[in-house]
Amino acid sequence: xxxxxxxxxxxxxxxxxxxxxxxxxxxxxxxxxxxxxxxxxxxxxxxxxxxxxxxxxxxxxxxxxxxxxxxxxxxxxxxxxxxxxxxxxxxxxxxxxxxxxxxxxxxxxxxxxxxxxxxxxxxxxxxxxxxxxxxxxxxxxxxxxxxx
Numbered sequence: 813x814x815x816x817x818x819x820x821x822x823x824x825x826x827x828x829x830x831x832x833x834x835x836x837x838x839x840x841x842x843x844x845x846x847x848x849x850x851x852x853x854x855x856x857x858x859x860x861x862x863x864x865x866x867x868x869x870x871x872x873x874x875x876x877x878x879x880x881x882x883x884x885x886x887x888x889x890x891x892x893x894x895x896x897x898x899x900x901x902x903x904x905x906x907x908x909x910x911x912x913x914x915x916x917x918x919x920x921x922x923x924x925x926x927x928x929x930x931x932x933x934x935x936x937x938x939x940x941x942x943x944x945x946x947x948x949x950x951x952x953x954x955x956x957x958x959x960x
Contacts, residue, residue: 819886821846822856822893826865826884827944829875838873856893863892881941887932889940899931900924 828842835841839850839857846853857875860866865884868875877884902920906913 816894816897818856818893819890821848821852822860822889823886823940823943825853825856825860826877826881826889826940827947829866830877830881830940830944831947833876836873837875859892860889863888865889865892877940881944882939884940885936886938886940886943887935890932890935898924899928 824846825842828845829837839853842857843850843853857866857868861868861875861878864878865888866875867878902917902924904917906916908914
């Protein structure tokens with residue numbers, strides 16, 4: 813099973829742009845932080861910009877958040893990055909002649925839809941600012957433990 817890290821990378825980009833707003837905000841610098849490809853970062857930044865979560869000016873390497881970090885939810889980032897992908901997927905290639913294979917899709921669809929709705933509700937309540945605060949807090953803890 814392949815898992816997507818796009819949401820994590822999208823949040824990473826937005827947090828990087830906010831925390832390091834006075835630093836190098838090039839796609840190369842951000843890609844170095846994510847340990848990814850600069851062209852992938854540019855594509856993700858384009859999606860974030862299209863969703864109004866990121867602003868940039870042509871020819872200028874100075875992206876900034878499209879709204880305050882408090883006003884950007886994890887759900888906003890998820891919707892911008894994941895192309896309305898569901899969190900859980902049903903295997904459509906099962907044996908319809910089998911009692912399990914013939915009924916698993918219908919049974920799981922409602923359950924998975926409920927899980928999706930619950931996850932989206934939770935994501936809507938988490939702001940980018942909370943994530944940024946957590947990053948800064950964890951960084952301070954690491955500094956303190958390294959100084960001992």
